Amino acid sequence: MKDDIRAVKDSLFDIVDRVTERTRGLVIRFGIVSYRDHPPQDKTYVTKIFDFSDDIKKVHREISKLDPSEGGDMPEAVADALHDARTSLSWMRDSYKVLILVGDAPPHGRAYNNMGDDAWPNGCPCGYDPKNEVQLLKKEHGSTVFVFVCGCNPVVEDAFRSIANAVDGGVYYSLVEVRHVPDAILKILEGMSDLIESDQKVLRYYQSHDGVFDLGQAASDLGLELREVKTSLSRLIELGTVPRWPKGRPLSSGQIGLSVELGDVPDAILPGKAFKYQVRVKNPSSATAGVRIVVSIVSEDGVSEITNEQHEIAPRGDSTIDLKLVPIVYSKGKASVKVEVYYGSKPLASRIYSTRVY
Known part of the structure; x- marks a missing residue:
């Protein structure tokens, strides 16, 4: 050269x-x-x-x-x-x-x-x-x-x-003039920053809807063009960030007919020691339904999340989900355990249990 x-x-x-x-x-x-x-x-x-x-x-x-x-x-x-x-x-x-x-x-x-x-x-x-x-x-x-x-x-x-x-x-x-090269590269990066931001928007939308949504509705909700949503999804799949394309327009929890039964929390729990908790979900529809279970504990130490996990319920399924919950707390005394179950961003069930940390 x-x-x-x-x-x-x-x-x-x-x-x-x-x-x-x-x-x-x-x-x-x-x-x-x-x-x-x-x-x-x-x-x-x-x-x-x-x-x-x-x-x-x-x-x-x-x-x-x-x-x-x-x-x-x-x-x-x-x-x-x-x-x-x-x-x-x-x-x-x-x-x-x-x-x-x-x-x-x-x-x-x-x-x-x-x-x-x-x-x-x-x-x-x-x-x-x-x-x-x-x-x-x-x-x-x-x-x-x-x-x-x-x-x-x-x-x-x-x-x-x-x-x-x-x-x-x-x-x-x-x-x-070759001195323009740095500005040209930084211009590329500015475009990349916008691109990364749009991918992050689509990723958050994908996660909050459990990978079940209509592309047109997603574009409208995110303020993006349909082609931008499709391109971001392609990149996220190629990056291994999401497993697949969205499954299509989701049914509401009412249309699917999901029902949730929450189990019991022990009256006494020990810091760092797992206790069992069950959630029963019935899905009478012909579509697979994804539910998210979030469990947190409130004590004198403040609020800490115990688990936040996704489960798929088979069509016409009646599933009992067994959870092993490990409370990370340091202060003994009264505490509350909050359990929330979501379908997409829609709450299906919620309960607060009173317990005690020994």
């Missing part, structure tokens, strides 16, 4: 520092795949890989090692760099991923340049293709991957723009 990339190197320190500063509280890892060209055009290396790390000092050291060299022909090993980024970096499944390609020279091959000095006019000598590599990365990680391509000069614009356009959501940045 040549003069433009030398300026990029100077900007990378600023990118890392500003990104880290703006994302405090999140785990941020940086990886680098530096690339040059195939021999004999460049006899130093084709690619060098620095795997993801959250050690910012190490990242700084790796950036310091970047040293552009002049290759024989104009095109460079862009395809190899993207291939190594896809296959050799330790991408985490449960994370948002950003791939940023920066370059001032096009990939090898007539599909990406019309330069007469291209040593490999038929494309990468290893058989890799830049568009295919970003498409495979997107296929492997789905909507949790964001692809951004930064072309440092007009020479690479057509080729790099085509790489960005090869995947849904790919964005091309034309950088007239």
